[in-house]
Amino acid sequence: MAQLVFFSSRSGNTANFVSRLGVDALRIPISPDEPMPAPDQPYVLITPTFADGEGRGAVPRQVIRFLNDPGRRALIRGVISAGNRNFGKFFAASGDVIARKCGVPLLCRFELAGTDHDIARIRDGLHRFWRETCLTTA
Amino acid sequence: MKDAMNTARAVPAAVNWNRLQDDKDLEIWNRLTANFWLPEKVPLSNDIQSWSQLTEAEQKLTIRVFTGLTLLDTIQNTVGAPALMPDALTPHEEAVLSNISFMEAVHARSYSSVFSTLCQTSEVDEAFRWSSENEQLQAKSRLILDEYDSTGHPLKKKIASVFLESFLFYSGFYLPMHWSSRARLTNTADLIRLIIRDEAIHGYYIGYKFQRGLEKLTESERAELKDFAFSLLFDLYEIEGKYTETLYDPVGLTEDVKTFLHYNANKALQNLGYEALFPAEACKVSPAILAALSPNSDENHDFFSGSGSSYVIGKAVATEDEDWDF
Numbered sequence: 287m288a289q290l291v292f293f294s295s296r297s298g299n300t301a302n303f304v305s306r307l308g309v310d311a312l313r314i315p316i317s318p319d320e321p322m323p324a325p326d327q328p329y330v331l332i333t334p335t336f337a338d339g340e341g342r343g344a345v346p347r348q349v350i351r352f353l354n355d356p357g358r359r360a361l362i363r364g365v366i367s368a369g370n371r372n373f374g375k376f377f378a379a380s381g382d383v384i385a386r387k388c389g390v391p392l393l394c395r396f397e398l399a400g401t402d403h404d405i406a407r408i409r410d411g412l413h414r415f416w417r418e419t420c421l422t423t424a
Numbered sequence: 425m426k427d428a429m430n431t432a433r434a435v436p437a438a439v440n441w442n443r444l445q446d447d448k449d450l451e452i453w454n455r456l457t458a459n460f461w462l463p464e465k466v467p468l469s470n471d472i473q474s475w476s477q478l479t480e481a482e483q484k485l486t487i488r489v490f491t492g493l494t495l496l497d498t499i500q501n502t503v504g505a506p507a508l509m510p511d512a513l514t515p516h517e518e519a520v521l522s523n524i525s526f527m528e529a530v531h532a533r534s535y536s537s538v539f540s541t542l543c544q545t546s547e548v549d550e551a552f553r554w555s556s557e558n559e560q561l562q563a564k565s566r567l568i569l570d571e572y573d574s575t576g577h578p579l580k581k582k583i584a585s586v587f588l589e590s591f592l593f594y595s596g597f598y599l600p601m602h603w604s605s606r607a608r609l610t611n612t613a614d615l616i617r618l619i620i621r622d623e624a625i626h627g628y629y630i631g632y633k634f635q636r637g638l639e640k641l642t643e644s645e646r647a648e649l650k651d652f653a654f655s656l657l658f659d660l661y662e663i664e665g666k667y668t669e670t671l672y673d674p675v676g677l678t679e680d681v682k683t684f685l686h687y688n689a690n691k692a693l694q695n696l697g698y699e700a701l702f703p704a705e706a707c708k709v710s711p712a713i714l715a716a717l718s719p720n721s722d723e724n725h726d727f728f729s730g731s732g733s734s735y736v737i738g739k740a741v742a743t744e745d746e747d748w749d750f
C-alpha cells in the first residue's frame with residue numbers, strides 16, 4: 287500500500303486533515319531533535335506553507351531537512367500543499383517549491399485543515415494517482 | 425479589599441527572546457515583522473481614474489464599507505489586542521500582541537489614505553457619521569466589546585477576537601475583491617490584500633493560543649466554551665446578514681457576499697480548532713472572488729481536479745536556497 291508523509295506544526299491543521307483522511311501516514315517531527323521517519327516505499331508528501339510577504343521560507347525547515355536526504359527524496363512521487371488563500375499569490379506556495387525542486391507533480395492544494403469536500407476529493411485523487419503511478423512503473 | 429500594596433503593579437520580568445516557552449511566538453514575531461508595511465507603499469493614486477468610473481452609488485457603498493472596516497481595526501488596535509495582553513501565556517506573546525495592535529493602527533490609517541486619494545472630504549465625513557449610527561455595525565462592535573471587558577473570561581476574549589479577525593472583516597473585504605475581479609480599483613485591492621494577509625496571521629495566532637489555553641481545561645469547561653463560540657457566531661452572523669443586506673441589496677450582491685461570509689465563518693472556526701458550521705453548498709465562493717484573493721492559484725493548476733494528463737511541476741517561486749542541499 288502506498289504511503290503518505292506529512293508535516294504539521296503545533297497548530298496541527300495538517301495533522302487534523304490527515305487523521306480525517308484516515309490513511310496511514312508518517313509524520314515529520316516538529317522538533318529537529320526527534321528522528322526523521324524512514325519511508326521504505328514511494329510516498330506523497332503533504333505540507334503546510336509558512337512564507338513571508340516575499341514568498342521566502344514557504345517550505346517548513348523540517349520538511350527541507352527531510353528532503354535533503356537523497357534516500358528519502360528518491361521516493362517522493364507527488365506533493366499536496368496546504369495554506370490559506372488569504373496569503374494571496376503565495377497560497378500553498380510550498381507545493382510549488384517542492385514540485386519544482388524534486389521534479390514531482392503538485393497534486394492539489396487545500397486550506398487550513400481542509401473541508402469535508404477536500405477530504406473526499408483528495409482521498410479519491412490519491413487512489414487514482416497511485417493506480418496510474420503503479421501502472422506506469424510496472 | 426484593595427489597598428495600595430495589592431494594587432501596585434508588579435514589575436514585569438524583562439523579556440528574554442533567547443529563552444522561549446513556545447517557539448510559535450518567535451516564528452510569528454519574525455513573520456509579522458518581515459511583513460511590515462505602510463500604505464505609502466501602494467500607489468493608490470493609480471486608482472483615481474478607475475474610481476471616477478464607479479457610479480455614485482458604488483462609490484458611496486465603497487466608502488461606507490471602508491469606514492466599517494476602519495471601525496473594526498480601531499477596536500482591535502485600541503481595545504482588542506491590548507485586552508489579550510494580561511492573559512498572555514508567555515512574555516513573548518505580549519510582544520507579539522503589541523505588534524498586532526500596532527498593525528491594526530496601520531490598517532485603520534490605510535483606509536484614510538484611500539479616502540484622501542480618491543474621495544471628497546464631505547463624502548468621507550458623511551460615511552464616518554453613517555458608521556457611528558449604523559445599527560448593525562454598532563451591534564456587532566457591542567457584542568465583541570462586551571467580551572473584551574477586563575473581567576471577561578480569557579478564552580472568550582480570544583474567541584471574540586478570532587471572530588473579529590477571521591469573520592467580521594469579510595463582509596467588507598468582499599467589495600474590493602469584487603472590484604478587483606472586474607479590474608476596478610486594483611491598487612486599492614493590493615492594499616486590502618496586505619491587510620487580509622495580516623489578519624490571517626492574527627486570526628491564526630490568537631486561535632492557536634486559544635487552543636493552547638483549552639488544553640489546560642476540563643472536558644466540561646471545554647464544552648461550555650464551544651457552546652459559547654457557536655452561539656456568539658450565530659449572533660454575529662445574524663447581524664452580519666442584515667448588515668450585508670443593507671449595504672449590498674442595492675447593487676444585487678447580497679447572496680454572493682453571504683456565501684463569502686459562510687466560507688469565512690468556517691475558516692474562523694478552524695482557527696479555533698472547531699469543525700465547520702455551514703455546509704459545503706453554502707460556501708461555494710465564486711471563482712472570480714477566489715482568484716482575486718489569491719491570484720496565480722487557479723484550479724487547473726491542480727492535478728487532481730484537472731484532466732490528469734498535464735500536471736504542473738511548480739513555477740518559479742523565491743526560495744531560501746541556502747537551506748536546500750540539492
Ligand SMILES: Cc1cc2nc3c(=O)[nH]c(=O)nc-3n(C[C@H](O)[C@H](O)[C@H](O)COP(=O)(O)O)c2cc1C
Nearest residue numbers: 294295297298299300334335337369370373377378
Ligand atoms: C506565519 C505564517 C505564515 C504563513 N504563510 C502562508 C503562506 O505563505 N501561504 C499559505 O498558503 N499559507 C500560509 N500560512 C497558513 C498555514 O499554512 C496554515 O495555517 C496551515 O494550516 C498550517 O498548518 P499546520 O497547522 O499543520 O502547521 C501561514 C501561516 C502562518 C502562521
Ligand SMILES: [Fe+2]
Nearest residue numbers: 497527528531
Ligand atoms: Fe486589521
Ligand SMILES: [Fe+2]
Nearest residue numbers: 589622623626
Ligand atoms: Fe488583525
